[in-house]
Amino acid sequence: MVDVSSSAETHRSGFACFVGRPNAGKSTLTNALVGTKVAITSSKPQTTRHAIRGIVHRPDAQLIIVDTPGVHRPRTLLGERLNDLVYETWSEVDVVGFCVPADEKIGPGDRYIAAELAKVSERTPVVGIVTKTDLVSKDQVAEQLLALQEVMEFADLVPVSAVDEYQVDVLSDLLVQHLPEGPQLYPDGEITDEPETTLIAELIREAALEGVRDELPHSLAVGIEEMGPREGYDNLVDIYAVIYVERRSQKAIVIGRGGERLREVGAGARKHIQALLGSRIYLDLHVKIAKDWQRDPKQMQRLGF
Ligand SMILES: Nc1nc2c(ncn2[C@@H]2O[C@H](COP(=O)(O)OP(=O)(O)OP(=O)(O)O)[C@@H](O)[C@H]2O)c(=O)[nH]1
Numbered sequence: 001m002v003d004v005s006s007s008a009e010t011h012r013s014g015f016a017c018f019v020g021r022p023n024a025g026k027s028t029l030t031n032a033l034v035g036t037k038v039a040i041t042s043s044k045p046q047t048t049r050h051a052i053r054g055i056v057h058r059p060d061a062q063l064i065i066v067d068t069p070g071v072h073r074p075r076t077l078l079g080e081r082l083n084d085l086v087y088e089t090w091s092e093v094d095v096v097g098f099c100v101p102a103d104e105k106i107g108p109g110d111r112y113i114a115a116e117l118a119k120v121s122e123r124t125p126v127v128g129i130v131t132k133t134d135l136v137s138k139d140q141v142a143e144q145l146l147a148l149q150e151v152m153e154f155a156d157l158v159p160v161s162a163v164d165e166y167q168v169d170v171l172s173d174l175l176v177q178h179l180p181e182g183p184q185l186y187p188d189g190e191i192t193d194e195p196e197t198t199l200i201a202e203l204i205r206e207a208a209l210e211g212v213r214d215e216l217p218h219s220l221a222v223g224i225e226e227m228g229p230r231e232g233y234d235n236l237v238d239i240y241a242v243i244y245v246e247r248r249s250q251k252a253i254v255i256g257r258g259g260e261r262l263r264e265v266g267a268g269a270r271k272h273i274q275a276l277l278g279s280r281i282y283l284d285l286h287v288k289i290a291k292d293w294q295r296d297p298k299q300m301q302r303l304g305f
Contacts, residue, residue, distance in 0.1 A: 010181055011061060011181065012176055013061060013063075013184060014095075014182065015064050015094050017067065017089060017090070018096075018099055019098055019099070019113055020098060020099030020100060020129075021107075021109040026099050028162040028163070029162045032168045033168060034054035034055065053065045053066060053067055055186055056172060056176075057186075060176070062184045062186065063175055066089070066275060086116075087116075088280070089275060093275050094125075094180065095124065095126075096117065096124055096126045097126075097129050098113065098126055098154075100128070100130055101130075102130050102144050103135040106147050114151040121155075125155035128154035130144045130148060130157075130159040131162065133164075134163050145157055158171050158174055185199055196276075196277075199276065200239065201223065201241065203269050203273055204241055204265070204273075204283075205222045207265045207268035207272075210268060216245070216254070220244065221290075223241065226238070226240040229279075235279045237277055238281070239273070241284065242288050243265075243285060243287045244288055250289075251289055254287050255287055265285065266285050269283060270283050
């Protein structure tokens with residue numbers, strides 16, 4: 001079970017994706033969750049394999065819903081074997097929503113997805129979602145929930161209707177409860193075509209602050225020096241980033257004994273960046289001392305402030 005007792009001030013942020021056979025209602029549900037207030041354009045720069053489908057902005061959380069490459073497309077799901085990228089995405093997001101429509105019998109397609117999902121469910125919680133409840137009776141919804149429960153072990157089960165907006169807020173709460181604590185990653189409002197590097201820098205900053213927030217309050221910034229797909233590779237993005245600190249002592253904290261901490265920072269950031277981009281990344285992290293960068297307008301600009 002998830003912890004619902006945490007304080008109201010806790011802010012969570014992270015990633016989710018929906019899976020389910022074609023027509024299960026994934027896109028409609030994403031739109032219902034995101035709502036109309038925040039219009040989300042699918043930001044899909046070159047490096048991004050799977051687009052961000054929507055961002056749920058809440059006072060207490062930010063939930064970024066990403067595509068699973070290959071899985072959302074009709075046909076590939078039943079016909080072909082899922083590729084490695086799908087498993088990677090499933091293990092990189094914080095929670096997966098498995099959608100099954102209320103008005104169709106659970107079939108081999110659903111069982112196939114469930115069996116594949118079960119392989120990652122130890123790492124990533126899976127929420128079972130019965131969609132389109134407005135199309136059937138209450139009894140049928142109950143039956144479908146029972147049937148779904150048989151298919152695999154779920155972290156939570158919930159019936160929803162995107163059309164009636166029935167329990168969409170409940171689903172939002174459930175998904176958010178599986179996210180780690182973290183700050184708002186995207187600004188409110190529409191996504192522009194610019195923020196990919198901003199978000200990546202923020203993910204690295206978050207990972208760098210993990211556990212040492214008190215020691216490194218605001219004196220840490222991240223700059224993305226260079227980023228792009230590696231030539232000759234189908235699915236690999238190189239990212240060169242610099243973590244800027246103000247003092248030698250802070251540099252030592254970030255790097256840790258024998259570089260151990262920096263490796264952890266890299267691993268933590270990589271997981272979420274891969275979830276965001278939908279491709280493998282090579283993350284080159286350096287720590288530099290930028291003395292008093294907070295007071296230097298030139299440096300501030302370079303760091304995106
Ligand atoms: N009645 C009703 N219809 C719904 C609901 N959600 C989705 N639909 C309809 O179901 C159909 C499929 O919905 P999508 O959201 O496109 O399904 P999807 O899972 O994203 O489909 P793919 O992109 O093919 O994988 C559409 O015609 C939707 O209008 C719902 O809550 N109630």
